[in-house]
C-alpha cells in the first residue's frame with residue numbers, strides 16, 4: 079500500500095474516474111434488531127435499554143443514560159461480539175441525542191455532553207460481565223464523541239429531539255472480531271442507532287479494463303492496488319493497468335489503460351471491443367474507430383486489421399494501410415529519337431496512367447540487333463553510356479552514347495512505379511528502333527613510352543574506347559617541341575605500337591596519334607611529350623635481363639605434350655618476329671610485323687610511369703560490398719586465395735576466386751600484386767583465366783577472377799590419375815595450347831607455363847593463369863621447380 083501523494087508524484091499519466099459509489103458492507107446494525115439488543119451494561123444503574131422511535135417513527139431499540147445529578151459517572155455499554163468479515167478498517171455510525179446541560183435546572187458542573195467510543199479485538203466471543211475490564215486499556219479508545227447539536231426541551235411524549243449522526247473509524251483490525259463500548263461519564267443522552275460497516279471499492283469496468291471488488295486498506299490514507307484485466311480484444315497501453323482503492327472505498331490514481339486491438343473498436347463507452355464490420359478495418363491498437371477500406375481493397379472477414387488489395391492492385395511495404403491500393407503505370411507515350419552518329423537522344427511523354435501513384439520513373443532497355451538486320455536482338459553490354467542514368471529516370475529524357483556504328487538498336491522505355499516489382503506482369507513500355515550512323519573512331523586516350531634511345535623512341539597506346547569499326551591503322555604525328563607544328567612528320571602503324579627512328583638525341587618531341595577505320599580518321603589524342611636519350615645517358619644505361627623460363631617438373635607426360643605444342647607454335651613465330659637491333663630489356667614485350675591491322679597487342683604495365691594508371695585502364699574497379707568471401711581455397715604469393723560470390727548491380731551473381739593482398743604490404747608488393755590484374759585484364763580468350771575486376775579502394779586489396787572448380791591442373795591430374803579418357807585429356811591439352819597461342823598472338827611471353835599454373839573448371843576446360851611478375855624480379859635459381867633456358 080502506498081500514500082496517495084507519493085503515487086501521484088511518481089506516475090505521470092492518469093485518467094479521470096467517473097464517480098462510482100463505495101460499497102458498504104454492514105457488520106452490525108442496531109436498528110434491524112427485532113428483539114432486545116441485550117448489550118452488556120456496567121454498572122447496572124448506568125445505561126438502560128429502552129424501545130424508541132427513529133426519525134421515521136420506526137420502532138427501534140436504544141440505550142439511554144441520564145445520571146447528571148450523581149457525580150463521577152462511569153457507565154459502559156458493550157455490544158455483542160461483531161465478526162470482522164475480512165475488513166481491515168471498521169466504520170461506526172452513531173445516531174444519538176444529548177441533552178444540553180445548561181437547560182437542566184440546578185445541574186452540577188459534572189454534567190457532560192459527550193461520550194467515549196472504544197473497541198476491543200478478540201478472536202472469540204468470550205467477554206463476560208467483568209472481562210474485559212471496564213477501562214481504557216485493554217479497551218482502545220476511538221474518540222470522544224460530542225454532539226453537534228444538543229437539545230434543551232424534553233418532550234418525552236412527542237420526542238422532539240435533535241438527532242446527531244457521527245461516523246468514526248478505526249483500524250487496522252486483525253482478529254476474527256471485536257466489541258464496541260460506549261462510555262458515559264455524566265451526560266444525559268440517548269444512543270439511538272449504531273451501524274458498524276466496512277468499505278469496499280466496487281467492481282468496475284474503466285478505461286477498457288475490468289477491476290474486481292477490492293477491500294479498502296487499514297488506514298484512511300492507505301491505497302490498495304488492484305490490477306485491471308483488459309476487456310476481451312483489448313490490449314494494455316504501455317504500462318499494466320491498475321487502480322488504487324482508498325480508505326473510503328473509492329477508486330483513485332488510475333494508471334495505464336486498455337484500448338481495442340487491431341481489427342476491433344471500442345463500444346458501449348469503452349467497456350467492450352467490437353470487431354470491425356465487413357468492409358471496414360482498423361490497422362493498429364488504439365482508441366480510434368474502424369475505417370472504411372481504401373479504394374481498390376476489400377476485407378475478407380470481420381475484425382480486419384487491413385484490407386487486402388483487389389486483383390491487379392498492390393501496396394508496398396511503406397504504403398500506409400489507409401492508402402488506396404495501386405497498380406503499375408501504363409506505357410510511356412510518343413518516344414522520339416534523335417540519332418547523332420553513335421549517340422542518341424530519347425524523349426517521351428509520361429504515361430497516361432500512373433497506376434494511382436506519383437512515384438513513376440523510367441528504365442531504358444537497350445538491345446543491339448546487329449548490323450545486317452537479320453538475327454535476334456541481344457541486350458547491350460556495359461559499355462553503352464546513359465546520361466543521367468539508365469534506370470530510375472525521373473525526367474522523360476535520356477542521352478545514350480558509345481553505341482556501335484552502323485548498328486540497329488531497339489530501345490524500350492519502361493514506366494515503373496513503387497508496385498511494379500510486386501506485379502507478376504512486366505512493366506509496360508514503348509519501343510523505338512534506330513540505326514546508328516557510320517562514325518570515326520574515338521580518340522586514343524593515352525600513350526606510353528615503351529623505351530627510348532638517342533635516336534629513337536618506342537611508344538604504345540591502347541585502342542580507342544569506341545573503335546566504331548575495324549581499325550585499319552594508326553597515324554602518329556610528331557615534331558620537335560621547339561619547332562612549329564606544321565613541321566611535323568607522320569608515321570603509320572598497323573598496331574598500337576610505333577618505333578620512331580631518326581630522331582635527334584636529347585630532344586623533346588610532341589606526339590599525337592589517331593586511329594583510322596573505313597569511316598576515316600578519328601580525332602587525334604592529346605599532345606604528349608617524350609624525350610630521346612642523350613648519348614651519355616645511353617652509354618651508362620644498364621640493360622636488364624631476365625631469363626625466360628620454360629618447362630615444368632610436374633603434371634606428367636600430358637603437360638609436357640602441351641608445352642611442346644605451344645613451344646612449336648611460338649618458336650615458328652618468334653624466329654620471324656623479334657626485331658634485330660632491339661634495345662628493349664627482356665622484360666618487355668615486342669611488336670611484330672605479322673599482326674593483322676588493328677589487332678591489339680599486350681602492353682607491359684611496368685612501362686607505365688604510374689602503375690595505378692595501368693590498373694585503371696585494364697581492370698574494372700569493384701565496390702567491396704558486391705563481394706562475398708566464402709572460404710579459403712589456397713595460398714598465393716601475396717596472401718590467401720578464397721572462393722566467393724560477386725554480385726554486380728543489375729547482374730547475375732557469379733562464383734569468383736578472390737586473391738587477397740595480406741595486411742602490412744609495401745607499395746612495391748601492392749604494385750606487383752596488382753600487376754597481375756593489369757596483365758590479365760588485357761586478355762579475352764576462353765582458355766585464359768578471365769579477370770572480373772579488382773578491389774583497390776578498400777582493404778584487403780583483391781583480384782577477382784572467374785572461379786575454376788577443379789583447381790590447378792597438376793593436383794587435378796594426380797587426384798584423378800587414370801580416370802580421364804584420351805578425348806578428355808587431349809581436350810585439356812588443346813585448351814592450354816589455344817590459350818598459349820592467344821598469348822603468343824598478343825605478343826605476351828608467359829615464362830612460367832607449368833601444370834600448376836593451369837586451372838580447370840567443372841566442364842574440364844583448362845585455362846592458363848598466373849600472370850604474376852614478382853618471382854621474375856627475384857632470383858629464380860633458388861626455385862628447384864624450374865630449369866632455365868632461352869627459347
Ligand code: AMP
Nearest residue numbers: 712713714715719735784785786789790
Ligand atoms: P596462385 O596465387 O595463382 O598460384 O593461386 C594459388 C592457388 O589458389 C592455386 O594453386 C589454386 O589452387 C587456387 N586458385 C587460384 N586461382 C583460382 C581460380 N580462379 N579458381 C580456383 N582456384 C584458384
